[in-house]
Amino acid sequence: MTGGRVAGKAALITGAAGGLGQAMARMLVREGAKVALSDLDLNGARALAEAINVDHPGMAFAYEHDVTREDDWVRVVDAAVQDMGGLSILVNNAGIGGQLLWAEQDTLENWRKVQAINLESVMLGCKHAMAPLRASGAGSIVNISSIAGLAAAPGMGAYNATKAAVWLYTKTVALECAKAGWNVRANSVHPVFIKTPILDPFVAMAGGDEANAHEKLARGIPLKRIGEPDDVAYCVLYLASDESKFVTGAEFKIDGGLTAQ
Ligand SMILES: NC(=O)c1ccc[n+]([C@@H]2O[C@H](COP(=O)([O-])OP(=O)(O)OC[C@H]3O[C@@H](n4cnc5c(N)ncnc54)[C@H](O)[C@@H]3O)[C@@H](O)[C@H]2O)c1
Numbered sequence: 001m002t003g004g005r006v007a008g009k010a011a012l013i014t015g016a017a018g019g020l021g022q023a024m025a026r027m028l029v030r031e032g033a034k035v036a037l038s039d040l041d042l043n044g045a046r047a048l049a050e051a052i053n054v055d056h057p058g059m060a061f062a063y064e065h066d067v068t069r070e071d072d073w074v075r076v077v078d079a080a081v082q083d084m085g086g087l088s089i090l091v092n093n094a095g096i097g098g099q100l101l102w103a104e105q106d107t108l109e110n111w112r113k114v115q116a117i118n119l120e121s122v123m124l125g126c127k128h129a130m131a132p133l134r135a136s137g138a139g140s141i142v143n144i145s146s147i148a149g150l151a152a153a154p155g156m157g158a159y160n161a162t163k164a165a166v167w168l169y170t171k172t173v174a175l176e177c178a179k180a181g182w183n184v185r186a187n188s189v190h191p192v193f194i195k196t197p198i199l200d201p202f203v204a205m206a207g208g209d210e211a212n213a214h215e216k217l218a219r220g221i222p223l224k225r226i227g228e229p230d231d232v233a234y235c236v237l238y239l240a241s242d243e244s245k246f247v248t249g250a251e252f253k254i255d256g257g258l259t260a261q
Helices: 019-030 042-055 070-084 108-136 157-180 197-205 210-218 229-240
Strands: 010-014 034-039 060-064 089-092 139-144 184-191 251-254
Touching: 010 019, 010 070, 010 108, 019 034, 019 042, 019 089, 019 229, 034 042, 034 070, 042 060, 060 070, 070 108, 089 108, 089 229, 108 139, 108 157, 108 184, 139 157, 139 229, 157 184, 184 229, 197 210, 229 251
Parallel strands: 010 034, 010 089, 034 060, 089 139, 139 184, 184 251
Antiparallel strands: none
16 A cells, blocks of 8 residues: 655655664655665665565665775765655664673773664764755655653763754754744654564563563553554654654653653
């Protein structure tokens, strides 16, 4: 079934080979957008593009992309614009959990790695995608933060710090675009635990028992379950579409009620 909520649009999704990226890519294509799928994992991005193109020929493109590298951003944005004929949506999605370490045990190596992948990447993406987003006439930046950007947890210092910074930085970009009179919106999305490989460390802590790990993670969530990738993808679809044309500088919690408590 194909809809047209983002018909004619062109999206660059980073970290597209991962759990959330795949769900977003498939949903945006189903709703009419072309997608540029970038990831450190080129084979994963290619496999997804090939699978999408079976049912939607010519709609997906794959690129090798280390989001911490500025030269990669320049190359990938340029290639995506060429291949898709423009760029109207940027989803800064690539991210890692980093090591679970309390402040006293944390290392600069862990800290800097998480900052580079989760935060500096977002700055580089907003910087280098802005010109084509402006040129599209209706651009949308969707930054994937986390509920961990709004609420802290022991052992998650580096991750909390990056995701909180992404939350406020998104508002800065939104206000700059508005002030300049550009029709480019920027919003952040804040998921709680969603079933993707990023939860693997929690599964390992539960002795490899995935169902048990997910059940433990769900305990503190009012809806008593963790999320599915499509729960996040639907929010990204809304923010990417013109349905959200009056929405900018906002944050969207996909958290089963966690932060309502
Ligand atoms: N799944 C969750 O529970 C959850 C909750 C809140 C926020 N998030 C956020 O959602 C985003 C996507 O996470 P996911 O759950 O799909 O995780 P995932 O591990 O399935 O996917 C992450 C992807 O990012 C890629 N990546 C890692 N380093 C990269 C780099 N330097 N350059 C380019 N790509 C790189 C990986 O190859 C992988 O494909 C992340 O920003 C994450 O912090 C996830």
